[in-house]
Amino acid sequence: MSDPMSCPEFFQNPYPFYDELRSAAPVKQVTTGSGGRPSYLVTGYAEAKAAFTDPGLSKDTTRFFADRPSGRNLHPAVAHTMLATDPPEHTRLRRLVTKAFTTGAVTRLRPYIRHTADHLLDSLPKDGKADLVAGLAVPLPVTVICQLLGVPEADRAQVRTWSNDLFAAGQPQRIDEASHAVAGYMTDLIEAKRRSPDDSLLHHLIAVRDEGEKLSEDELVSLAVLLLVAGHETTTNFIGNAILALLQHPGLLDRVRTEPRELSSLLDELLRYDSPVGIATFHYSAQAITLGETEIPAGVPVLISPGAANRDPAHYPTPDRPDADRDARGHLAFGHGIHRCLGAPLALAEAEIALGGLLARFPGLRLAVTPEELRWRRTRLMRGLESLPVLTR
Numbered sequence: 533m534s535d536p537m538s539c540p541e542f543f544q545n546p547y548p549f550y551d552e553l554r555s556a557a558p559v560k561q562v563t564t565g566s567g568g569r570p571s572y573l574v575t576g577y578a579e580a581k582a583a584f585t586d587p588g589l590s591k592d593t594t595r596f597f598a599d600r601p602s603g604r605n606l607h608p609a610v611a612h613t614m615l616a617t618d619p620p621e622h623t624r625l626r627r628l629v630t631k632a633f634t635t636g637a638v639t640r641l642r643p644y645i646r647h648t649a650d651h652l653l654d655s656l657p658k659d660g661k662a663d664l665v666a667g668l669a670v671p672l673p674v675t676v677i678c679q680l681l682g683v684p685e686a687d688r689a690q691v692r693t694w695s696n697d698l699f700a701a702g703q704p705q706r707i708d709e710a711s712h713a714v715a716g717y718m719t720d721l722i723e724a725k726r727r728s729p730d731d732s733l734l735h736h737l738i739a740v741r742d743e744g745e746k747l748s749e750d751e752l753v754s755l756a757v758l759l760l761v762a763g764h765e766t767t768t769n770f771i772g773n774a775i776l777a778l779l780q781h782p783g784l785l786d787r788v789r790t791e792p793r794e795l796s797s798l799l800d801e802l803l804r805y806d807s808p809v810g811i812a813t814f815h816y817s818a819q820a821i822t823l824g825e826t827e828i829p830a831g832v833p834v835l836i837s838p839g840a841a842n843r844d845p846a847h848y849p850t851p852d853r854p855d856a857d858r859d860a861r862g863h864l865a866f867g868h869g870i871h872r873c874l875g876a877p878l879a880l881a882e883a884e885i886a887l888g889g890l891l892a893r894f895p896g897l898r899l900a901v902t903p904e905e906l907r908w909r910r911t912r913l914m915r916g917l918e919s920l921p922v923l924t925r
Contacts, residue, residue: 537564537811538702543910546810547852550575550840558844559826564835571833572817572826575840577847577864579824583836584812584868588821591871592618596816596831604704608750609718610711613758615813615871622870624746625755630874632680632733638877641676642885648675649885653893657924661900664920668890669771670764673882677763681756682725682732691717695761699911718756733759767879769808769909769916770865771886776906776920777802777854778887779899787856789891796884798856803842804863805854810839810915812867838864839915896925 542549553560558576563569574580583589590596593616604611614625631637649672656662670692678688694717697703697710725735734756741747747755778785788795815834820827828834841864843851848858866873873879890897900921907918 537912543908546839547843550837550843554840554844557826559823569833571835572828574823574834574836576824577841577844580836580838580841580864581868583823583834584871586821588817588819589815589834590618590818591616591815593814605708607711607715609715609754609757610698613754615758619870625751626874628737628740628747629755629759633874633878635877638881642881644679645676645882645885648672649889653889659925662922662924664775664922665772665917666919668886669768672771672886673764673767676882677760680732681734681760682730683721691760695765698761699909699914702910715753715757718760719753722752722756763875765914766808766873767882769914770803770879771883772917772920773806773808773915774802774883774887775890776917777805779897780903781854784854784856792888794856795888799880799883800863801854801856801858801860803865804848804860806915807839807842807865808915809865809913810837811912812836812838813913838867894924898923
């Protein structure tokens with residue numbers, strides 16, 4: 533069938549498309565991209581969870597594109613990040629950064645996250661109109677990950693622009709140019725940290741490289757780029773989508789306002805309901821495999837959709853309605869298996885602090901436009917709002 537993810541309606545609301553595809557088959561062959569490349573789209577929950585751990589699926593883009601020139605000009609630091617590797621390379625790289633994102637490490641970061649969120653909330657109008665994407669969902673995770681990496685405050689707006697450009701669906705030149713810009717910036721920043729060491733995560737990674745411990749210069753730049761981009765993109769969408777879900781479901785919003793302590797347990801359901809990741813990063817079949825009842829030949833892309841899987845009625849009854857009493861801890865919004873998002877504890881902490889502070893300060897918070905007027909980012913990978921206009925009183 534033709535590319536189901538190329539029309540404007542898909543970006544506004546992908547769930548009817550996912551439902552239609554899943555009804556036909558939870559793993560279905562589709563065509564994607566301008567060249568009509570055959571791929572397999574996984575929309576069923578059981579099939580997606582199995583796909584994330586199937587040893588026959590690879591993320592090694594270097595192998596896949598070795599004899600398939602893409603005609604693209606992505607910088608290698610973006611094209612071949614840790615997300616595009618398999619074990620043992622992936623295991624080695626992930627081990628170097630895991631300690632920075634453990635639950636204990638995030639607990640120590642919570643005062644800084646709260647301070648940053650309070651400053652942003654102080655800047656919102658107390659009786660007027662605000663954009664909660666630009667005013668809260670973007671700057672909070674950007675500030676936190678930039679602080680962790682040691683990115684100067686003056687550069688953070690530009691970093692966010694490059695990051696946004698990297699996910700511009702259907703605009704390969706814009707993506708390629710952004711990849712070179714952000715990789716060049718991080719290369720320069722690494723050199724600056726070498727000259728003037730500090731206590732940032734980036735400096736500690738430089739020390740690993742310069743002491744000769746399993747990290748090449750190219751890997752250092754690539755890891756820095758990945759942490760910078762992945763460290764805020766998902767969380768930005770998570771916060772925006774979660775606020776919108778609460779505002780669109782008054783019963784849920786009232787419950788959180790009445791029992792603020794329930795917010796932390798509700799976060800998984802909000803992630804399930806409107807996943808900040810629509811399509812997971814690249815996988816392909818390194819060998820012929822079977823997913824569900826579908827046979828997939830070797831050498832083809834396999835698109836795993838957490839957004840679709842999290843709305844599979846075979847696993848989650850009434851999936852199109854957020855339910856505060858649902859146990860959604862098995863959702864796939866952060867992926868599954870060895871590639872599960874290592875920044876998940878940080879994202880959950882940032883969302884809990886942002887949403888809790890917002891709802892406490894603005895009891896009259898409501899949408900300033902109709903849901904139909906909201907515009908979503910034109911990216912298949914991410915599911916997030918371009919803006920979220922609200923009235924604060």
